[in-house]
Amino acid sequence: MDQPDRLYCADHHFFHEGILTHCAESRPFDNVSQMNEYMIEAHNARASNSTDVYILGDFACGHKLDGAQIRKVFEKLKGRKHLIIGNHDEKNQDILGLRWSSRPSFMKMVKDKDRSILLCHYALRSWPGLFYDAYHFYGHTHGRLPSQGRSMDVGVDSWNLSPRTASEIIERMRNWNPDFETYAPERKTLITCAEENQPGEEYVPERRTDPEYNALRR
Template sequence: MKTKTTTYFSADHHFGHEGVIRMCGRPYSDAREMDEALVRAWNARVRPVDTIWFLGDFAMGSSPERCRELFARLNGTKHLVRGNHDGKRVLELPWASQHDLVQITVGGVRLVLCHYAMRSWNQVWRGSLHLYGHTHNTLPPTTQSCDVGVDAWDFQPVTLAEIRERLATVDEEPEEMRRAREQGEENGDAA
């Protein structure tokens, strides 16, 4: 019998980065404690057979050796969407793929993945979702976009079902759609 796999999303671990603890109010005393907690949280959810899309900023302040050691301990087939802190030490890790922006379909849902939040993205009018990192839970989600970084999701990777459950509670529509509706109302068009 074939094992059912799950696809996960995450971002912004900043392995080795002492400053992110203070900057984001993370509950760790130092980077070593944070790194170990993030590895445990990842592996508590992601199995070796699962897939994870990591939306940037894997490490900051970690040596190439430490990056390799942490990467090897993390479960799953790991894909990278590059972030602003993903230098050579991260890019040389054995990711299954690397992208600046990628469009995928998971469970019949179109996804646009980028480290950065976008105001508009491909297929937004047809229900595609945009997942991003970088903002460390400082940008509110819209009905079709959200931050998948660890600061927004209790320091663990998240599934599409969990993302969709959160988005179902949001009223703010994507800016491109909201502005088109507002312009239509200004011109007397029914939205």
């Protein structure tokens, strides 16, 4: 298999004992050592040293994490690695201080060929560029949150514990998300009371050709 220029993944939870129970369907291992080695091999089967790999949070997890062990796993993973910070990363200096190829951030917009992709650990209902065909990749939910529109969980539990290309992820969006072409979460009018805050109302259609909307961008 050719090694791509860019890959995306999330939620490895290296060293996390509890994830073996929480995600038993996707992690049928006897211990974290087996899990760690499998994920390292799966990662390196897709990435080369020149691949940009975007990890959308929760790189490692555990009450007794050892910084040296984390660094050892990190250095085994091929590629130029970029961290989108997750809830298990944000207060862990052993993770934040790894030799990431760019400064860790909570959110990042990237260009992959001609596609704009908003990266965040958490799933968003609305994101920059939504009405201009921008995509949204997220993690955190370990494949248990139904995806919508042009968004998709890129966590490793949904992808056989390995990183994936944007093309693979977007193809799954097209096949799985019935609202891929129509997702528009905002109402046409201001919501002012509980009675209006109910499903079934008329939603904003694609607005890229709406002069009133485009006037706001000038």
